Structures are given as structure tokens and as C-alpha cells.
Amino acid sequence: MDLSKPQYSLRRVGHPFTKDYQVYFERNADKIAVSPFHDIPLYHDEARNVFNMVVEVPRWTNAKFEISRGKSMNPITQDTLDGNPRFTRSCFPYKGYIWNYGALPQTWEDPHYTDPDTDAKGDNDPIDACEIGRAIAKTGDVKQVKILGVLGLLDEGETDWKLIVIDVTDPLADKLHDISDVEKHLPGLLDATRDWFRIYMVPNGYPPNDYALEGKFMDKAYALKVVKECSEAWRRLVHGKVEKGGISLHNTTLSGTPGKLDPKDVGLPADENLSPAPVPQELEEWFYVDRERLEDDKKLVHGDDSLCITLDLA
Incomplete structure (x- = not known):
């Protein structure tokens, strides 16, 4: 299992932190364009349960990058909120995302399927992963990870699983085998993760999120x-067995699928690697969330931000 050489290169178009920014993937072995949703394999080493993870948001950063469902070849783009590039606010004591955040390729949380354990339908995205190793990744990195557990978030009434994973090359990887090991070696991280996902949209005027399974981290x-289950759902999707909605199924490696393209017909733009655009002033603010009021105010109307006090650090 050679992890020393990256398997993929990036083609970055436009300025980061703008709606035009796109990150495309190219496979180094044969220089063909690949979709990080459909072409990058789920498993790096299936026999050892080593998975590929596509990093979207590096730890301690705020820009909400994600694999685009709708664009051909599914580049990473910046999510939008109210028509503007989306940035996740820093809720004290957390600065941006507290792990390397991304997704497992070749998975899909089916919006047509109601999970019996969450009593909610899937959120229509690849399954999310929180990588807890010490190294800070970059957007577009493809990490090899092992899975330790999962948290069942209910985000606006949809099932939104959050996997807890660790890079297999991390110094702690040999000590972390299941979710109980995380609390043992990284005390406080699971509680912080649960708290982060509960409150991260409160500064935008949304109520706190709920959890399935009583907010318990489930084991490996x-x-x-x-x-x-999410891999099987993706397989039905990519083979045209379920309604795809606005999802692009374009790929260059999956023979027999309706979205298969000839790699020769997929021309990627040159890598521009431009400087980032200026970021909003509110990224220099801490948002102090009144957690004691959260339970009483779960039915807040969108737009009521009275649960937050802001402090400008600029």
C-alpha cells in the first residue's frame, strides 16, 4: 500500500472564496479527468477497510467547499448561502472547522430512503467524514483513512451522517481502532464535535440541529x-436505477453507466492557482452561542439571531 505518491492532481479555476472557484481532479497514472464523486474508488484497500476520503474543508478554516453534485465531473466548489459564497462562522471556542472535513467517494445518502434509525431521508450528498489526525490537509487532498465511528446528525430534518475517521499515516492511527479509543486518546474531541454540529448554523439565525440515536456516537x-448502505445507494444512482434529480453522473471510468464519458472528450482547464479573494469581515468575529437557551429556543424562526453575541477581533 504505497501512500508516498499522490494519485491525483488538481486543476484550480478562478479565485478561491468566489462563486466561480472550481477544483477539478486528474488521475496521475493516465492523466485523465475523474469525478471525485464517482471515479475515485471508495476503497483504497478493501481487505484492510482503508477508505479514500476527499478533503473539502481543511481544519481551522471557514470556507464551505464541497463536491458539486450538479456540475459535470463534480468539481469542488464553494457552497452559497443567500446567493453569496458561504463561510461557516466561528462559534467560540472553535475557529472554523475543527477537523479536516470532507466526503467518501462512491457513496450517496439517498433522499428517497427513510432510514429506520433516524426516521429521516438522506441529504442527497456523499457521506461526510471528519478526519481527526494532526496534519492540516488542503482542499482536494485524497487521504487514506480508517473509520472509527459515526454520529447521526439531523440537519433540517434530513439524515446527515458524520463519520469519524483518521488518516492511516497519522502517528495515532495504530492506537485508534474504534470510537471508544478516540475518547481515550483524544479526550473531549467527541463532545466538541457533537457541540460543533449542534450550533454551527445558529449564527445564521437557524435553530440548533438535532441528533438521531440520542446523539450517541456509534461504533466502527x-x-x-x-x-x-450509502455505497449501495450510490451504485443504484450511478447505474440509473433511481431518480438522479440534479446530480451529474458524468464519469470516465465506470463502464456500463449512463454517465460514462470518453476521457478523450473531457478537457480540463489549465490549473490557474489564483490568489484568494478578500473574505467577509465577519470571519474576524467570534460568535458566542448561549447554549443554556438552546433547548428552550429550538423552535426559533429563521432569522432570529438573539442566541448569539458577537465580538469583532479585527
Whole structure:
């Protein structure tokens, strides 16, 4: 299992932190364009349960980058909120995202399927992953990770699983085998993760999120079952067995699928690697969330931000 050489290169178009920014993927072995949603394999080493993870948001950053469902070849783009590039606010004591955040390729949380354990339909995205190793990744990195557990978030009424994973090359990887090991070696991280996902949209005027399974982190065996279900859902999607909605199924490696393109016909733009655009002033603010009021105010109307006090650090 050679992890020393990256398997993929990036083609970055436009300025980061703008709606025009796009990050495309090219496979180094044969220089063909690939979709990070459909072409990058789910497994790096299936026999050892080593998975590929596409990093979207590096730790301690705020820009909400994500694999685009709708664009051909599914480049990473910046999500939007109210028509503007989306940035996640820093809720004290957290600065941006507290892990390397991304997704497992070749998975899909089916919006047509109601999970019996969450009583909610899937959120229509690849399954999310929080990589807890010490190294800070970059947007577009493809990491090899092992799965430790999963948290069942209910985001606006949709099932939105959050896997807890670690890079297999991390110094702690040999000590972390299941979710109980995370609390043992990284005390406080799971509680912080639960808290972060609960409050991260409160500064935007949304109520706190809820959890399935009473907010309990489920173990590795349960998490692997969830990943298998999401992989099977993706397989139905990419083979045209379910309604695709606005999802682009374009790929260059999956023979027999309706979205298969000839790699020769997929021309990627040159890598521009431009400087980032200026970021909003509010990224220099801490948002202090009144957690004691959260339970009483779960039915807040969108737009009521009275649960937050802001402090400008600029």
C-alpha cells in the first residue's frame, strides 16, 4: 500500500472564496479527468477497510467547499448561502472547522430512503467524514483513512451522517481502532464535535440541529454498515436505477453507466492557482452561542439571531 505518491492532481479555476472557484481532479497514472464523486474508488484497500476520503474543508478554516453534485465531473466548489459564497462562522471556542472535513467517494445518502434509525431521508450528498489526525490537509487532498465511528446528525430534518475517521499515516492511527479509543486518546474531541454540529448554523439565525440515536456516537461496526448502505445507494444512482434529480453522473471510468464519458472528450482547464479573494469581515468575529437557551429556543424562526453575541477581533 504505497501512500508516498499522490494519485491525483488538481486543476484550480478562478479565485478561491468566489462563486466561480472550481477544483477539478486528474488521475496521475493516465492523466485523465475523474469525478471525485464517482471515479475515485471508495476503497483504497478493501481487505484492510482503508477508505479514500476527499478533503473539502481543511481544519481551522471557514470556507464551505464541497463536491458539486450538479456540475459535470463534480468539481469542488464553494457552497452559497443567500446567493453569496458561504463561510461557516466561528462559534467560540472553535475557529472554523475543527477537523479536516470532507466526503467518501462512491457513496450517496439517498433522499428517497427513510432510514429506520433516524426516521429521516438522506441529504442527497456523499457521506461526510471528519478526519481527526494532526496534519492540516488542503482542499482536494485524497487521504487514506480508517473509520472509527459515526454520529447521526439531523440537519433540517434530513439524515446527515458524520463519520469519524483518521488518516492511516497519522502517528495515532495504530492506537485508534474504534470510537471508544478516540475518547481515550483524544479526550473531549467527541463532545466538541457533537457541540460543533449542534450550533454551527445558529449564527445564521437557524435553530440548533438535532441528533438521531440520542446523539450517541456509534461504533466502527455500525459506521461500516452505514457506509455500505450509502455505497449501495450510490451504485443504484450511478447505474440509473433511481431518480438522479440534479446530480451529474458524468464519469470516465465506470463502464456500463449512463454517465460514462470518453476521457478523450473531457478537457480540463489549465490549473490557474489564483490568489484568494478578500473574505467577509465577519470571519474576524467570534460568535458566542448561549447554549443554556438552546433547548428552550429550538423552535426559533429563521432569522432570529438573539442566541448569539458577537465580538469583532479585527
